Amino acid sequence: MRLEEFMNASPVNFWAIETIKQCLLQAGYQEWNASKTCPEIKAGDKIFVTKNGSAIFAFHMGNKTLADGGMHIVSAHSDSPCFRIKPNAEIKCEGGLVKLNTELYGGAVMSTWMDRPLSLAGRVIVASETGSITSPKVMLMRINRPIATIPNLAIHFNRQVNDGVALSKQKDMLPVITAGNMCLNEKQAKHGILKALISDELGIAPEQILDFDLYLYDTTPAQRVGLNNELVQSGRLDDLSMAHAGLEALLAKGETPEVTKCLAIFDNEETGSQTKQGAGSPFFASLVQRLVAKQGGSSSSEFENFAMCIEHSFMISADNAHAWHPNYSEKYDPTNHPVMGGGPVIKYNASQKYLSDAVGAAVFMQACQKAGAPYQTFVNHSDVAGGSTLGNILSSSFPVKGVDMGNPIWAMHSVRETAHIADHENCIKVFTEFYNAL
Numbered sequence: 001m002r003l004e005e006f007m008n009a010s011p012v013n014f015w016a017i018e019t020i021k022q023c024l025l026q027a028g029y030q031e032w033n034a035s036k037t038c039p040e041i042k043a044g045d046k047i048f049v050t051k052n053g054s055a056i057f058a059f060h061m062g063n064k065t066l067a068d069g070g071m072h073i074v075s076a077h078s079d080s081p082c083f084r085i086k087p088n089a090e091i092k093c094e095g096g097l098v099k100l101n102t103e104l105y106g107g108a109v110m111s112t113w114m115d116r117p118l119s120l121a122g123r124v125i126v127a128s129e130t131g132s133i134t135s136p137k138v139m140l141m142r143i144n145r146p147i148a149t150i151p152n153l154a155i156h157f158n159r160q161v162n163d164g165v166a167l168s169k170q171k172d173m174l175p176v177i178t179a180g181n182m183c184l185n186e187k188q189a190k191h192g193i194l195k196a197l198i199s200d201e202l203g204i205a206p207e208q209i210l211d212f213d214l215y216l217y218d219t220t221p222a223q224r225v226g227l228n229n230e231l232v233q234s235g236r237l238d239d240l241s242m243a244h245a246g247l248e249a250l251l252a253k254g255e256t257p258e259v260t261k262c263l264a265i266f267d268n269e270e271t272g273s274q275t276k277q278g279a280g281s282p283f284f285a286s287l288v289q290r291l292v293a294k295q296g297g298s299s300s301s302e303f304e305n306f307a308m309c310i311e312h313s314f315m316i317s318a319d320n321a322h323a324w325h326p327n328y329s330e331k332y333d334p335t336n337h338p339v340m341g342g343g344p345v346i347k348y349n350a351s352q353k354y355l356s357d358a359v360g361a362a363v364f365m366q367a368c369q370k371a372g373a374p375y376q377t378f379v380n381h382s383d384v385a386g387g388s389t390l391g392n393i394l395s396s397s398f399p400v401k402g403v404d405m406g407n408p409i410w411a412m413h414s415v416r417e418t419a420h421i422a423d424h425e426n427c428i429k430v431f432t433e434f435y436n437a438l
Contacts, residue, residue: 003424004222006244007234011121011217013054013078013267014140016240020056020247020265024048027251029058038290044256049287053123053138054078054267055277057287058250062260066288067297067305070312072435073262073400074246075279076319077269077390080236081106081413083113083173083216085120090192091174098193099174100148102216106270107387110167112415113216117146118175122214124198136210139202146219147197148175175216218415230341230421237409237417239269241424242318245407249431259312261435269319269390279390285398314363315402316434317355317391318427320419321345321378323408336379338408340420343374344427347389347404355391360403364430371433373426376408 001009001023010016025031029046032039039047041061048058055078062069083102091099104110121142128136150173155161167173178193188196191206199206222234243265250263268278276283289306297305324337338345346361347354368375380386391404407423 001244001248003232003241003244003421004224004234006247007222007236007240010236010240011119011142012082012215013080014123014213015121015142016078016236016243017050017054017056017265018140020058020243021048021050023247023251024056024058034287038294041291041295051283052267052275052277053140055283056263056265057284058263059291060250060257060261061295062257064258064260065295065297065305066260066292066309067295067299068308068312069259070309070314071260071262071288072257072437073264073313073315073402074249074431074434075264075266075315075317075390075394076242076246077239077266077279078243079106079267079270080238080240081108081270083108083175085122085194085212085214085216087211089194090177096178096180097176098178099176100194102174104169104173105215107413109411109414110169110173111165112411113173113218114150114152116149116415117219118148118150118216119143119146119219120148120197120214121217122212124202124212124214125210126204126208127210139204141198141201141212141214143197143201144219148177148216150175220416224421225418231418232421232424233416233418235415235417237419238320238412239318239406241409241419242320242406242427245424245427245431246318248428249435252428252432252435254436257436258438264394266390266394273390273393279394280396282397284394288398310398310400313400314360315355315391315394315400316364316431317389317394317402317404318406318431319347319389319391319404320406320409320412320417321347322412323410323420325410331381331384333379333381336377338376338378340408340410340418341422342376342408343423344368344405344430345376345378345408347378347406349380349386349388352392353386353388354404355389355395355402356404360401363401364403364405364434367430367434367437368426370437371426371429373430375430378408 045061086101089100268275273279410418
């Protein structure tokens with residue numbers, strides 16, 4: 001699946017995981033329900049597990065046991081900064097206008113969301129057909145047409161707008177969903193416009209709807225830009241482009257690997273990873289522990305086998321990096337600022353916000369060299385605070401050797417981000433080389 005196709009199919013985290021899931025199923029992977037006993041596994045087996053519908057973990061079992069060979073892991077995250085629809089969201093205004101009450105998710109560049117064709121995507125929870133209150137039914141929903149926009153204030157009412165404006169999350173960022181004295185039908189009048197919309201979209205009765213996790217997304221499709229179509233522009237490149245690169249490498253044709261391949265896509269990195277489906281959860285470590293226990297190893301002790309698995313493993317924590325911006329060179333470190341098209345980026349931080357150390361970086365460098373791909377380095381300007389990612393968070397429960405890296409992009413956390421297609425192609429080559437390394 002091409003990057004642009006993957007991005008267009010993945011407007012929010014739930015849809016990204018569903019897209020990855022379908023690709024895995026088509027490639028012969030079998031789903032393991034984590035609430036069931038771990039299946040029997042042998043070399044060559046391909047399995048995956050989902051968590052919360054927003055995280056996914058895939059394993060292509062190697063000839064070596066997990067205890068004796070560990071894993072080669074590529075990790076990324078499914079979430080991106082956006083706006084979540086609050087409960088009781090409808091706000092009626094003069095002239096028949098209706099806007100939706102929203103809540104900011106993550107650190108978005110809020111102004112970029114204004115004057116865009118927006119719509120809704122996510123999941124809707126309905127009553128279980130079996131009557132179980134602890135296992136409600138989950139339905140994915142995506143409205144493919146633009147139904148909302150966040151209008152800017154005209155410059156005539158704010159002459160200082162180009163000098164910089166502080167935006168209020170509660171006041172300025174509410175999308176208008178209808179702008180006319182519409183005649184409400186019976187369903188809309190009784191249940192509200194939003195619930196009626198969900199009902200019509202999913203073909204269910206409004207009374208069946210219990211709750212939802214719905215988010216705004218920009219309906220503008222991913223597209224190539226640049227004189228030679230060398231750039232790709234899309235929402236959510238951070239971090240779905242890395243998830244796509246990992247998936248493509250995992251599914252690359254090849255024999256049964258010597259070392260188990262693992263693709264780990266977590267959720268909620270943009271809000272700190274401290275959820276059951278985030279890198280701060282023990283869920284991933286518990287999955288691996290269950291696999292190790294089922295498979296066995298050179299020790300009779302399950303604890304010893306699990307500990308050896310960790311020590312043999314290596315993880316590439318893949319999260320996009322900041323590309324050098326030609327208009328803001330003063331924001332970057334003078335000797336470690338990656339450029340568009342220069343290759344994947346190794347990320348360093350003295351305060352350990354990144355997983356990288358010299359050993360981990362050397363492993364990645366060698367994978368790049370074997371793949372015939374260039375690589376770059378990124379370190380924050382010492383006077384500019386940087387962010388963190390999931391590598392060092394995951395290592396608190398699964399203390400694995402590794403490296404933090406990512407492809408360089410512009411406008412990280414904007415509603416539209418930009419990457420270089422050559423970097424993406426090189427990244428897939430490097431991940432593929434890493435997965436097949438001894």
